[in-house]
Amino acid sequence: MIQRIQTLFMLAAGMLIGSLYLQKFADIIVNDQLHIFNAFGIFKDEELLFSGLPLMILIGIIAVLHLVALFLYKKRILQIRILAFTIILMLGLFGLFFYFTYASFEEVKVAFKVAVALPLVCVILDWLAIRAIGKDEALVRSLDRIR
Numbered sequence: 001m002i003q004r005i006q007t008l009f010m011l012a013a014g015m016l017i018g019s020l021y022l023q024k025f026a027d028i029i030v031n032d033q034l035h036i037f038n039a040f041g042i043f044k045d046e047e048l049l050f051s052g053l054p055l056m057i058l059i060g061i062i063a064v065l066h067l068v069a070l071f072l073y074k075k076r077i078l079q080i081r082i083l084a085f086t087i088i089l090m091l092g093l094f095g096l097f098f099y100f101t102y103a104s105f106e107e108v109k110v111a112f113k114v115a116v117a118l119p120l121v122c123v124i125l126d127w128l129a130i131r132a133i134g135k136d137e138a139l140v141r142s143l144d145r146i147r
Contacts, residue, residue: 004136007070009129010083013122014066017090020059023115025097030105042104050104055096062089062122076137083126083133090119090126 021039028035028042036043039059041052069082094116101110 006129006132009125010066010070013125014063016118016122018063020115024113025115026101026113027111029109058093062086076133080130080133083130087123087126090123094119
């Protein structure tokens with residue numbers, strides 16, 4: 001399992017998604033007041049303004065799906081389907097980042113952090129894993145034809 005490159009791609013993507021719980025997504029400035037946006041919501045001076053429960057749930061689902069796909073190494077087609085679904089979920093997560101920052105306030109200045117780009121990095125890692133799994137599946141099918 002660990003000797004397959006797609007396993008490393010999936011493991012890296014799962015760890016990056018899991019690290020979103022620990023990072024700030026953006027600093028939001030509204031009326032010269034600083035608001036902090038992270039996975040738990042939007043905070044102003046330790047006061048929760050908007051709950052980040054949808055983000056927390058979506059990040060958790062994506063991380064669990066990466067873990068599930070990691071251990072389904074004998075079912076390659078199912079692995080591809082799960083990873084394709086996680087790509088769709090990560091693009092939705094990326095959209096939620098922007099929804100939370102811009103729909104929450106009017107006339108806002110936003111300074112996004114590096115953590116906002118992590119879902120896009122994970123999409124690329126998942127795409128690379130899907131390609132590697134597809135190559136494995138093609139190899140197995142070609143060996144079945146020889147027998």
